[in-house]
Amino acid sequence: MISTAAWFVAFLTVMLLVAQTLPGTAAVPIKVLRVGADPDYRPTSGTEKSGKMVGSDVDFATALASRLGVPLHYEGVAWDGIIPALLARKIDAITAMVITDKRKEVVAFSRPHTFQTITTVVRANSPSNFNPAKNDLSRLKVGVMVSTSAAQALEDIPSVKPITYNTVADEYNDLILGRIDVVVIESVNAGYTTTTIYPGKLRVTNKDLTGKPSYTGVALRKEDTQLREAIDAAINAMIKDGSLNRVYKKWYGDVSMVPSQ
Secondary structure: OOOHHHHHHHHHHHHHHHHOEOOOOOEOOOOOEEEEEOOEEOOOEEEOOOOOEEOHHHHHHHHHHHHHOOOEEEEEOOHHHHHHHHHOOOOOEEEEEEOOHHHHOOOEEOOOOEEEOEEEEEEOOOOOOOOOOHHHHHHOOEEEEOOOHHHHHHHOOOOOOOEEEOOHHHHHHHHHOOOOOEEEEEHHHHHHHHHHOOOOOEEEOOOOOOOOOEEEEEEEOOOOHHHHHHHHHHHHHHHHHOHHHHHHHHHHOOOOOOOOO
16 A cells, blocks of 8 residues: 555646646646847847846746746847857847748747837828728828838839938837828837837838738747747747737737737
C-alpha cells in the first residue's frame, strides 16, 4: 500500500507540472522568460530615465509570460547583437522581431502576433466613407516621408506623384491644414502617432496599399521546440480572448495589426 506521504509527494509533482503547462499544450520548459529588446525603439521598447523599459512589446512580453505561468525578465540589448545574445543563451526570446526568410536561416519564429501594412491617414473630420485605397491615390494630393517603406511602395504606383517630407510631423501638419488630402505611411507608425500625438485630428483608414504585410513574431532558438509550441498556444489564446488586441490598442489605437487565428 502506498503511504499517505508518497501520495502527497506524487500530488505535488503533478501540481508543479500542471502549473507550468498550458491547457492542451506541452509543458513550459523554462522557469523565467528572459526577453531581449532594443532599448531605444519607441513605442515598441524604450528606456525611461529611471532605467525601466516601457512599450508595446514590454506589455506583450508581460502578458505572454503570465500566460506561460512564469516570471518575466525583460532587458535592453543592442539590436545588432540581439540574435547572438539569443544563440548564446543570454536571453530566451526576442518578442518583437519582423519575420524574414534570412532570419529564419538562423532562428525559429513563433506564429505571428502582429502585422504591419502600408496604409493611408486622413483628417478625422473627413467623411466616414473617405478611405483612400491604392486606386484612389492618383486623384488626390498625397504626402509621404522620404526613405521609408511607404515611399518605396508609392514608387510602384507610377500614376501617383507624392509630395515628399523629411519628417512625419511635417506631413501630418500639412494634412491637418488641408494642403494635402492623404498621407501614406506604415500602419504601426500611423496608429501610434495619430493616437498619442494627434488624437481627434487624424484617422487611420486601415486600407492595405500593397497586399504584402510584414509579420512580427517571437524569435527563438531553433532547438527550443517545446517553448515555441507553448508560446504559439499562448498567442492563440490571447488572440481568441481579445487580450492581445487590448495590449496593442493601448499603444496604436484602432489600427488593424493582430492577425486572425
